[in-house]
Amino acid sequence: MGGDSKYLGLWYVAPYVLGLLLFTGFPFVASFYLSFTDYDLLSSPEWVGTANYEKLFTRDRTFDKSLRVTLTYVFTTVPLKLVFALFIAVVLNYRLKGINFFRTAYYVPSILGGSIAIAVLWRYIFADTGLMNMIITMLGGEPINWFGDPDNALFTITLLRIWQFGSAMVIFLAALQSVDKSLYEAAAIDGAGPWQTFRNITLPLITPVIFFNLIMQTVQAFQEFNGPYIITEGGPLKSTYLLPLYIYDEAFKSFDMGYASAISWVLFAIIMVLTLIAFWSSKKWVYYAGDKRS
Amino acid sequence: MVALTDLPKPDQKTPPTALELKLRRKARINTAIRYSVLIVVGLIMVYPLVWMIGASFKTNAEMFSSPSFWPKEPTIQGFIDGWKTSTPYTFGHFFLNSLWIIIPKVIGTAISCTLVAYGFARFEFPGKKILFVTVIATLLLPNVVTRIPQYLLFRDIGWLDSFLPLWVPSALAGDAFFVFMVIQFLRAIPRDMEEAARVDGANTLQTLVYIVVPMLAPAIISVCLFQFMWTMNDFLGPLIYISSVEKYPVSLALKLSIDTTEAFAWNQILAMSVLTLLPSLTVFFLAQKYFIEGISTGGVKG
Incomplete structure (x- = not known):
């Protein structure tokens, strides 16, 4: 706005700048520094060079296990959740009565799902004599050992996150509803079937939203903490011991701040690399309206 | 191929053509499939929450005996004891x-x-x-x-x-x-x-x-x-x-x-x-x- 000092806007963003420096910028740099130190909170941080990272990559079998569990978790949960969210959004995107009712019913778990109360519920549902096994027995099946068997435990946490597909679905649905209807009519006139229409018209047009959901869900999945902490407590045999749990234990139980910082930087690096790959590859598959390239 | 806009509109009271009947039936089947998917998924989504509310009114013994959400002998003992912590x-x-x-x-x-x-x-x-x-x-x-x-x-x-x-x-x-x-x-x-x-x-x-x-x-x-x-x-x-x-x-x-x-x-x-x-x-x-x-x-x- 003319006439005002050119610094006036800075006053409005000042709280953000202060917060950015204090609670993001400084901690970001500090944690990188700490990852090269040995720091137990009692004496001051002691520089150890790359020793933390060497230990992580050569001698730490817990890290090895935890990293593998984390990657398995992320690479199963995120695609399953997104495919399911998109599928339901497509089913909902039709002139149906009661669309708002279903949208709400599916969205409620996303609102509540992060809550400890839901994690507690999950822990009961999948208990030995819990709801899931009662249903299985009632249907004539054999009860499953959900938490005792390393092959099953991670699945219960994956299921909890898929159950919260609602927020991704609402974003997909908004995108689907903004697709120009005349494109569908044109496709119908040309004799395109439903699958062809979806594959060649709908899917390309909603790639920006797929990209957005993919990034957000991935970043979030790498930081999953509440689920494994409450439901499985990382077990059995560390089969649900995701990296955020390991970082928490190292930092706030063993008070090994330097080592915990090193693990968090490895986790950060993985997320960064994957995000950069996604951004870089998006030029090839994400369609932006008005973009002449595709 | 007949363009969709050429089809007679339902309110015009002309007898429906064979093609129109076919399209209508297809639309009905489509709607039915969509509703079935939505209802089944919706039930699976909501059941844990409904069940949880029912279970909070059950006795501890009943919780592990039946997958039904309806408490046989509703009691608020769980709330009373839980509230005390x-x-x-x-x-x-x-x-x-x-x-x-x-x-x-x-x-x-x-x-x-x-x-x-x-x-x-x-x-x-x-x-x-x-x-x-x-x-x-x-x-x-x-x-x-x-x-x-x-x-x-x-x-x-x-x-x-x-x-x-x-x-x-x-x-x-x-x-x-x-x-x-x-x-x-x-x-x-x-x-x-x-x-x-x-x-x-x-x-x-x-x-x-x-x-x-x-x-x-x-x-x-x-x-x-x-x-x-x-x-x-x-x-x-x-x-x-x-x-x-x-x-x-x-x-x-x-x-x-x-x-x-x-x-x-x-x-x-x-x-x-x-x-x-x-x-x-x-x-x-x-x-x-x-x-x-x-x-x-x-x-x-x-």
Whole structure:
């Protein structure tokens, strides 16, 4: 706005700048520094060079296990959740009565799902004599050992996150509803079937939203903490011991701040690399309206 | 191939053609399939919650005997025993703690995000571009990298075991997502009214308070509601910063109840879980449209 000092806007963003420096910028740099130190909170941080990272990559079998569990978790949960969210959004995107009712019913778990109360519920549902096994027995099946068997435990946490597909679905649905209807009519006139229409018209047009959901869900999945902490407590045999749990234990139980910082930087690096790959590859598959390239 | 627009419309009272009948039947089958999928998935989605509410009125013995959600002999014993907790405090005490964390945090978030978004959306200033890039970067930055030094910082200034580490970062617009959401919303609002106010001699702050904030109300309400939910659900923050049981919010109190009640008091635990979900559920149903709008404009994690 003319006439005002050119610094006036800075006053409005000042709280953000202060917060950015204090609670993001400084901690970001500090944690990188700490990852090269040995720091137990009692004496001051002691520089150890790359020793933390060497230990992580050569001698730490817990890290090895935890990293593998984390990657398995992320690479199963995120695609399953997104495919399911998109599928339901497509089913909902039709002139149906009661669309708002279903949208709400599916969205409620996303609102509540992060809550400890839901994690507690999950822990009961999948208990030995819990709801899931009662249903299985009632249907004539054999009860499953959900938490005792390393092959099953991670699945219960994956299921909890898929159950919260609602927020991704609402974003997909908004995108689907903004697709120009005349494109569908044109496709119908040309004799395109439903699958062809979806594959060649709908899917390309909603790639920006797929990209957005993919990034957000991935970043979030790498930081999953509440689920494994409450439901499985990382077990059995560390089969649900995701990296955020390991970082928490190292930092706030063993008070090994330097080592915990090193693990968090490895986790950060993985997320960064994957995000950069996604951004870089998006030029090839994400369609932006008005973009002449595709 | 007949174009769809050439088909006779139903209200024209001409007898339907064979093709039209076929299309109608196809549409009916399509609708039926869609409804079946939606209802089956909907039941699976909602059943755990419905069952949880039913289970909180069951006796402990019944909980492990039938998958039905309906309690045979409804009892509120689970609520009575759960409310007492195994600590010197009642569950009500923990609810008040949660409230005492949430209210200042929500107010701080709303005020700071509005100010900051206004600065970004309506002013030019040196360094604006770089600062805006940091908003996006913070949005994607995993908290896990900054958590440890944040903890050390709060320890050094003596804020551990208080609510300050939970309040202050939010009061400084620390939740980049909300800043981004309000900026997006502001960009879609035309500036005419603000310019008129400025011509009439209002300064920028008056313009913000009297002109912009009323127009921004839906966005600000969305911010408050999401922050309410997320803070109610937040577990890791209190887990790291709050150490005395006296100051526990409900999320920590629930975790404590799993750790301390005798192995089989599940009805108490589920009863308290239901109570924990009640505020969020109520707020959600009262203000649904703000949630759906909020995530459709900004796109939300969850």
